[in-house]
Amino acid sequence: MRITFVIPNLGPGGAERVATLLANHWVSQGHDVTLVTFEMPGIEPFFALEDDVAVRELAASAAPRGLASRLSTNLARVSRLRSLLRELHPDIVVAFMTEANVVALWACRGLGVPVVISERNQPDRPGLGRLHKLARRLSYPLASAMVVQTNAIAAGVAARFRIPVHVIPNPVLLEAKEACRKQGDVHLLISLGRLTHQKGFDGLVRSFTALASKHPDWRLVIYGEGPDRSALEELAAESGLQESILLPGLTKDSAGALRQASLFVLPSRFEGYPNALLEALGCGLPVVATACPGGTAEILANGAHGMIVPPDDVSAMTAALDAMMSSPDLRADYAARARPAVAGLDIAAVGWRWLDLLAGLRG
Numbered sequence: 468m469r470i471t472f473v474i475p476n477l478g479p480g481g482a483e484r485v486a487t488l489l490a491n492h493w494v495s496q497g498h499d500v501t502l503v504t505f506e507m508p509g510i511e512p513f514f515a516l517e518d519d520v521a522v523r524e525l526a527a528s529a530a531p532r533g534l535a536s537r538l539s540t541n542l543a544r545v546s547r548l549r550s551l552l553r554e555l556h557p558d559i560v561v562a563f564m565t566e567a568n569v570v571a572l573w574a575c576r577g578l579g580v581p582v583v584i585s586e587r588n589q590p591d592r593p594g595l596g597r598l599h600k601l602a603r604r605l606s607y608p609l610a611s612a613m614v615v616q617t618n619a620i621a622a623g624v625a626a627r628f629r630i631p632v633h634v635i636p637n638p639v640l641l642e643a644k645e646a647c648r649k650q651g652d653v654h655l656l657i658s659l660g661r662l663t664h665q666k667g668f669d670g671l672v673r674s675f676t677a678l679a680s681k682h683p684d685w686r687l688v689i690y691g692e693g694p695d696r697s698a699l700e701e702l703a704a705e706s707g708l709q710e711s712i713l714l715p716g717l718t719k720d721s722a723g724a725l726r727q728a729s730l731f732v733l734p735s736r737f738e739g740y741p742n743a744l745l746e747a748l749g750c751g752l753p754v755v756a757t758a759c760p761g762g763t764a765e766i767l768a769n770g771a772h773g774m775i776v777p778p779d780d781v782s783a784m785t786a787a788l789d790a791m792m793s794s795p796d797l798r799a800d801y802a803a804r805a806r807p808a809v810a811g812l813d814i815a816a817v818g819w820r821w822l823d824l825l826a827g828l829r830g
Contacts, residue, residue: 468558468822468825468826468829469498469499469501469555469556469557469558469559470498470499470501470558470559471501471551471557471559471561472490472500472501472502472503472561473503473548473560473561473562473563473567473570473571474502474504474562474563475528475564475566476504476505476528477502477504477513479513479661479691479692479717481587481637481741481742481743482587482588483512483513483514484514485587485637485638485742486502487512487516488638488640488814488818489814489817489818490502490516490517491516491517491814492638492814492815493818493821493822494517494519494520495517496822500519501522501523502516502520502523503522503523503524503525503548503551504522504524504525504528505525505527505544505566505567505570506524506525506528507528508524508526513717513719514719523551525543525544525547525551526547527540527543534598541566541569544570544574545570546574548570548571548574549574549575552574552578552580553578557580558580558825559580559581559582559583559825560575560581560583561583561825562582562584562585563585563587564587565586565599565602565603568584568585568586568606568607569602569603569606571584572584572607572609572610573606576609581612581828581829582609583610583611583612583613583614583825583828584607584610584613584614585613586613586615586739587616587740588738588761589620589737589738589739589760589761590615590623590624591623604628607628607630608628608629610628611630611828612631612633612824612828613630613631613632613633614634614635614821614824615633615635616634616635616636616637616739616762617740617765618634618765619765620634621633621634633824635817635824637740637742637745637812637817638812638813638818639745639746639748639809639813639814640722640746640813640814641749641810641812641813653684653685654684654685654686654729654730655685655686655688655727655728655730656675656685656686656687656688656729656730656731656732656788656792657689657690657724657725657727657728657730657732657747658689658690658733658734658743659689659690659691659718659743659746660735660741660743661693662689662691662692662695662696663693663694664736665736665737665738666734666736667734667735667736667757667759667778668689668695668734669698669699669702670734670779670781670784671687671732671734672687672702672706672712674734674784674785674788675708675711675712676702677781677785678788678789681789682789682793685711685729685792686711686713687712687713688724688728689712689714690718690721690724691716692716692717699714700714721746722750725746725747725750725752726750728747729752729798730792730798731743731744731747731752731753731754732754732755732784732788733754733755733756733763734756734757734778735756735757735759736778736779737759737761737778738759738760738761738762738763739761740761740766741761741766744756744766744767745809745812747805748766748772748773748806748808748809749805749806749809751802751805751806752805753773753774753791753797753798753799753800753801753805754767754772754773754774754801754805755773755774755776755784755787756773756774756775757776757777757778757779758776758778760778763775766808766809767808768808771804772801772804772805772807773808774790774791
C-alpha cells in the first residue's frame with residue numbers, strides 16, 4: 468500500500484512521535500510511506516526515521532499573522548500538496564492535527580484518494596480559535612474517516628462532523644524486560660512535555676516546593692521546551708530550589724530519562740492521549756496524574772494503574788506526591804500495575820489496527 472502521511476512538522480511533539488512510530492512500523496511491513504511536512508527542506512526530524520521512510524517538504528511552514536496572510540499560506544500548502552500527490556499516486560492519505568487535516572482534505576478534493584484525518588488533542592481544547600473551528604466544520608465532512616484516541620472523544624466528534632470515527636489509541640515501544648528502572652541514592656521525580664500552560668508544570672513546581680524540605684533526597688526534573696520556561700525558572704528561583712528543580716530541555720532519549728526515575732508525574736490541565744504517560748507506564752514506573760479532559764483517566768483505568776488527582780488542584784497533587792515519595796512500598800505497588808495498563812498498546816498491535824482501517828478504506 469502507498470501511504471502519504473501529512474503532518475505540519477516532525478518536531479518533538481507527541482503527534483510527531485506517533486507519526487514516526489507508525490511510519491517506521493508500516494515500512495517494516497513492506498508498505499511505501501512518504502511523510503509530507505509544511506517545513507523547509509533540510510530540517511532533520513526530531514525522532515529517528517527508518518531509511519525507507521521518504522520525507523517531502525512543502526516549504527510553507529510559517530503562517531504569518533493576519534487573515535489574508537494565513538489564507539495565502541494555506542492555499543499554497545493545498546496547491547503544493549496537490550501537485551505532490553499527483554506525483555506520488557498514493558492509495559490513501561493520512562493527516563495528523565487540525566492544519567494538516569484541512570490542507571490534506573482540500574488538496575485531495577477530486578483526486579479520488581481516501582483521506583483519514585486525526586485530531587491528536589482535545590477537539591474542544593482551550594485556545595482553539597474561531598478560524599480553526601470554522602475550517603474544521605467546512606472541511607472535516609470531506610474525510611473518509613477520522614481517528615481519535617478515546618471513546619469519549621469519538622462520541623462527541625461523530626455527530627458533529629458527520630463522518631465515520633474510529634478509536635485507535637497511541638502506540639508505545641515496550642521493552643522486553645519487566646522493569647527498566649535504575650535508581651540511585653537520589654530519587655528523581657520526572658515529567659516530560661512542552662513547557663506550556665496546558666501541561667500544568669507551574670502547579671507541579673509549587674507542589675514539589677511544598678515537599679522539598681520533607682524529602683531532601685528527591686529532585687524534580689521536567690524535560691521539554693516551550694514558552695513557559697522563563698516563568699518556571701522564576702518559580703524555581705523564588706523557591707530557592709534551583710538545585711532541586713531541573714529543566715534540562717528536550718531529550719531524544721525519553722526512555723533513558725525514565726530509567727533514572729523513581730516516580731513519574733503528569734500534571735496536565737487537558738490532554739489528548741499522552742505519550743509520556745504511556746512510556747512511563749511501559750517502563751514500569753509508578754505514576755501520579757491528573758484526571759484532566761482527555762485520555763489519562765482511561766489509560767489509568769480511573770486509578771487502577773496509577774494515582775489520580777483533580778486537575779489544577781495543587782493541594783491534592785501535593786498530598787499524592789507526598790504519599791508516593793514517602794513510601795517505597797506504595798511506589799512498588801503502583802509500579803507493578805504500570806505495564807499491564809499498556810500491554811495492548813505495543814506499536815505492532817496498534818500499527819496493525821491502523822493498517823486494517825487503511826486497507827478497508829482503500830478497498
